[in-house]
Amino acid sequence: MIPVIDEKGAKLSVDDLAKFDGIGNDKTALILAAVEFSRRRIRPEGIRIETPADLVPHIRHYVVRKQEHFLCASVNGANEIINIRVVSIGLIDRSHVHPARGVCRSA
Structure with a gap:
């Protein structure tokens, strides 16, 4: 169930959970x-990212995961966080990502 929640994020629906x-x-x-x-x-809403360090509190909870997660943080023109999503879940020490298929798909 956790992979579904990670994939769907805030767009998780009743139908997604009904499968379990x-x-x-x-x-x-x-x-x-x-x-x-x-x-x-x-x-x-409205959290502004000025430096990469500003993003750390918003993704810190991924540190405890056993597998590496490749994340994509989308920001608007004012550098406010729009979305943070998991692009790929890899192995313990690596995650394979294809830029065109994974990262740019949601952009």
């Missing part, structure tokens, strides 16, 4: 509420 056995309406509502709370808490 043991996830009923109550658990679905709880999971969606937790994802929305996390989105607001971890990436509040």
